[in-house]
Amino acid sequence: MDLALPTPYADFELPLTELTVGALRFAEETEPGVIYRHSLRSYLFAAELADGRGLKPGIDYDDELVFLSCVLHDLGLSEKGNGDQRFEVDGADLAARFLRDHGAGEDTVAVVWDAVALHTSDGIAARKGPEVALAQAGIGLDILGRGKEELRPGFAERIHTAFPREDLGYALTDIVAEQALANPAKAGPIGGFPGQVLRSHLPYGELPDWHDLIDRSGWGDRPAGVRSDAAIAREPGELSGLFERCLEAGDLEGLVSLYEPQGVFVPDPSGTVATGIAAIKEALRPYVDNGARVTLQLRKIHRVGDIAVLSSSATVTGLAPEPVTTDTTEVVRRQLDGRWLYAVDDPFFGA
Numbered sequence: 001m002d003l004a005l006p007t008p009y010a011d012f013e014l015p016l017t018e019l020t021v022g023a024l025r026f027a028e029e030t031e032p033g034v035i036y037r038h039s040l041r042s043y044l045f046a047a048e049l050a051d052g053r054g055l056k057p058g059i060d061y062d063d064e065l066v067f068l069s070c071v072l073h074d075l076g077l078s079e080k081g082n083g084d085q086r087f088e089v090d091g092a093d094l095a096a097r098f099l100r101d102h103g104a105g106e107d108t109v110a111v112v113w114d115a116v117a118l119h120t121s122d123g124i125a126a127r128k129g130p131e132v133a134l135a136q137a138g139i140g141l142d143i144l145g146r147g148k149e150e151l152r153p154g155f156a157e158r159i160h161t162a163f164p165r166e167d168l169g170y171a172l173t174d175i176v177a178e179q180a181l182a183n184p185a186k187a188g189p190i191g192g193f194p195g196q197v198l199r200s201h202l203p204y205g206e207l208p209d210w211h212d213l214i215d216r217s218g219w220g221d222r223p224a225g226v227r228s229d230a231a232i233a234r235e236p237g238e239l240s241g242l243f244e245r246c247l248e249a250g251d252l253e254g255l256v257s258l259y260e261p262q263g264v265f266v267p268d269p270s271g272t273v274a275t276g277i278a279a280i281k282e283a284l285r286p287y288v289d290n291g292a293r294v295t296l297q298l299r300k301i302h303r304v305g306d307i308a309v310l311s312s313s314a315t316v317t318g319l320a321p322e323p324v325t326t327d328t329t330e331v332v333r334r335q336l337d338g339r340w341l342y343a344v345d346d347p348f349f350g351a
Contacts, residue, residue: 005021005024008162008163011162012044012162013047014043014067015057015063015064015067017064018102019064019068019099019102019103019104020064020067020068020071022102023067023068023071023072023098023099023102024040024071026072026098027039027040027071027072027075030075030078030080030081031074031075031077031078032077032078032171032175033166034165034166034167034168034171034172035074035077035078035171035172035175037163037164037165037166037168038074038142038143038165038168038172039070039071039072039073039074040070040071040163041138041142041159041160041163042070042071042073042135042138042139042141042142043066043067043070043071043135043138044138044159045137045138045141045142045147045151045156045159046066046070046134046135046137046138046139046141047063047066047134047138048150048151048152048155049134049137049138049141049147049150049151050066050134052150052151052152053150055130055134060130061130061131061134062111062131065108065111065112065115065131066131066134066135066138068095068099068108068112069111069112069115069116069119069131069132069135070115070135070138070139072091072094072095072098072112072116073091073095073115073116073119073135073139074087074091074172075090075091075094075095075098075116076088076089076090076091076092076094076116077091077172077175077176077179078094080094081094082179084183084185084186085185085186086186086187087176087179087186088116088117088118088119088120088121089117090186091116091117092112092113092114092116092117093113095112095113095116096109096112096113099112111129111131111132114128114129114132115128115131115132115135115136118132118136119135119136119139121136142168143168143169143172143214143217144169144213144214144216144217145216145217145218145219146217148218165219165220165221167221167222167223167224168219168221169214169217169219169221170214170221170222170223170224170337171221171224173210173211173214173337174224177336209338211336211337211338212338214338215234215338223337223338223339224337226257226339227253227254227257230254230257231245231254232339233258233332233339233340233341234338234339234340235340236301236303236308236310236332236334236340237298237301237310238340239258239310239330239332239340239341239342240296240298240310240312241296242254242258243255243258243294243296244293244294244295244296246258247287247288247292247293247294248293250288250291251288252281252284252285252288255284255287255288256277256280256281256284258341258342259277259280259341259342259345260333260335260341260342260343261276261277262275262276263275263276263277263280263341263342263343263344263345264343264344264345264346265279265280265283265284265342265345265346266345266346266347267283267284267286267287269326286319287318287319290318290319291318292316292317292318292319293316293317293318294314294315294316295314295315296312296313296314296328297312297313297314298310298311298312299311299312299313306333306334307331307332307333307334307343308331308332308333308340309329309330309331309332310328310329310330310331310332311327311328311329312327312328312330313325313326313327313328314326314327314328314347316347326347328345328346328347329344329346330342330344330345330346331343331344
């Protein structure tokens with residue numbers, strides 16, 4: 001087997017053996033590109049973390065095992081690896097089959113199986129040996145930014161230039177959701193059983209969910225279909241400011257992106273109702289075409305779960321000879337990707 005790898009792989013120190021190069025090529029052939037590049041970045045981050053912690057390959061850990069664990073850890077998110085178990089276990093089983101088919105010993109298989117099956121299991125992977133712990137650390141750094149403060153300046157930028165993220169956090173989440181929707185047996189309690197119990201005993205929002213963690217990673221991953229330059233409301237009260245800024249910029253598409261696909265907008269005091277994105281876009285077009293401005297003074301927010309009601313005082317200029325001030329009522333809803341969008345926007349409710 002030719003062990004030479006082209007740029008950008010050759011720009012990094014990879015443990016090149018027949019088994020590791022075979023695993024790399026197997027992952028590339030088997031997984032979606034965004035997942036494959038995540039798997040490779042995970043190893044590079046794991047190795048960098050190990051170096052920063054004073055751990056030496058061949059002395060403190062087996063570099064080949066860390067590489068295999070990282071590169072093969074998301075096989076369960078591939079079509080070939082998608083079975084009836086949670087994706088981590090499906091992936092571990094496929095990784096074990098690959099390793100056995102390529103002559104790996106059972107000691108190697110056992111370590112890699114543990115690393116793949118446990119890579120989402122906080123508090124367990126770190127106790128299973130240095131290779132399993134380092135693999136999980138590299139994976140967690142690439143998805144959630146955990147431990148990024150340990151990286152040398154510029155290291156993450158170098159990795160992301162060579163192997164772009166492509167909004168990994170959301171892309172991976174969408175694949176997990178797609179698999180689980182097709183086969184609910186693949187989805188255990190989100191966040192684990194203790195997390196589910198704790199969530200039911202805390203006020204809503206006290207325990208961060210998965211999308212909160214993605215947003216806090218600092219990597220800048222964005223939900224699918226959201227413009228790279230578009231601002232996102234992570235809290236319900238942020239929608240008011242986004243609406244003002246999009247309107248001031250004359251950004252009709254940006255305004256429309258603040259509404260749910262089947263949302264409702266009442267554009268004038270006559271009671272006209274625009275339902276759905278196409279109708280909302282046409283209702284907002286005169287605001288943009290006339291250079292209208294809206295100033296929203298948020299007064300109250302009432303939030304229950306993923307629903308919130310905003311009460312504001314709105315002043316609209318540019319649509320009538322004189323400014324129009326009205327009390328507004330908006331119902332906003334948190335989406336599956338963590339954004340807040342308008343479900344019902346009625347500036348003239350009760351007028």
